[in-house]
Amino acid sequence: MKGCKVSDANRNRTVGVACQTLDELKVKGSQKLCIKKNVRVQLLDGTFVNDEDYFQTLPSQTVFLLLKPGESAFTGADILYNALQAVNLDYLRAGKEVQKFFTQNVKEKVMNLAKLLNKASHIQNVQLSKKADDPDWFEGTESRSATKEEFMARRSQDRIRGYMYKTQDDLKKSEAYQNDQICQKKLTEALQEMNLRLKANKYFRDYFDRSAVSDRLCDSAGTFQCKGRWDLPRCRYKGVVTNHHMINPYASRESRIVFSTWNFDHVVERSRSIVPAFLEAAKLASNNNTAINTNYFYRLLFTTDNLKLVHIVCHDKGAHNVQCDPCKFTVSKSVV
Known part of the structure; x- marks a missing residue:
């Protein structure tokens, strides 16, 4: 039995599920999230999980998104928004202006964000490798990787x-x-x-x-x-x-x-x-x-x-x- 986490396309709620197979994940996850229709299973990086062999290679506590037919999960701008929040840029406190910021020219804003992050790439932590030495780097990964x-x-x-x-x-x-x-x-x-x-x-x-x-x-x-x-x-x-x-x-x-x-x-x-x-x-x-x-x-x-x-x-x-x-x-x- 493997412990997994499931969420819906909006990622408003994440719940734990214990299962042995991909089909069992779909059934139990749909029940907990109150999704009645057939679901597709996707990882946070956008990869679809539609094969039992692939499912078995994924570690415990992996987060799976259960998507209804025709539904897509938040990616791209949402990931970038979270990243911008993490660096505490002042304009992210502008309430409704935040939503407007991400409705247009997303690619251009990614490019500008990259400039900001490139400046940060020379910080001391870049040389650190172990999770114990730079725990902040691993935050939110839900990974057992040691380095x-x-x-x-x-x-x-x-x-x-x-x-x-x-x-x-x-x-x-x-x-x-x-x-x-x-x-x-x-x-x-x-x-x-x-x-x-x-x-x-x-x-x-x-x-x-x-x-x-x-x-x-x-x-x-x-x-x-x-x-x-x-x-x-x-x-x-x-x-x-x-x-x-x-x-x-x-x-x-x-x-x-x-x-x-x-x-x-x-x-x-x-x-x-x-x-x-x-x-x-x-x-x-x-x-x-x-x-x-x-x-x-x-x-x-x-x-x-x-x-x-x-x-x-x-x-x-x-x-x-x-x-x-x-x-x-x-x-x-x-x-x-």
Whole structure:
């Protein structure tokens, strides 16, 4: 039995639930929150939990948001509002003006907030690592991580796991998976192989871990630099101090919170391009007696061959005009 916490989309109320499975969490959580409709389960960082295996990897006391159909949880501006409250900016006491502040130009305000936090990134606490030495940094995390590096590594793993579970879910919902047994077999084999590779690579925990020897996306102090919009070679932000967006989430609790708004951007998009290409690869492999090129799709989904860590201002959610390479969809079985 695992102790969990559940809340609704507005996060007005959080209650404890003891459960063993994801389905049990949904039933008991819905009862305690008086939600009658079927719910979706989401983590505080926006990752949906729709797989029992993923649920079992999450630690006790994790907070789950139970969302009604069509409902979305507060993110983005709400997180930033809490961060601004934490640094006690005077204008946050302006009552109704606070609400107006967050109704327009949110991205611009994120950018200005980043400037403030960058100034704070040189404080003494940035070098501290253990929870016992900088307990304020861990406030609100509900994490058993003993160090900042361990916590950040787990956040990196959460994001990569999220891409795996979302992709798996999308593929299993497809017509090809549900109605074509050969395609289903090809997709199942490819997903199993990718899951094994992710476990072997520890779900790329090193991306956010400043103590990692390789694969980390920050310097040894923990400072991350935005890689720029998907179609640009670098971040084009021009600030007073720097010529690119940067942040050190290891510096303070506020910086850690704001870093959660930074995104991994798939240059070749996951939902618009990679998943459809994955399905096409399964069909080709079924017809030609070949195998899905798992390595190709793995690198597109989870590695920095196709992932760019970007500031929210540089995260363009419009359609990207790059597609998967059809020549790389399948490989001969001897190559697998």
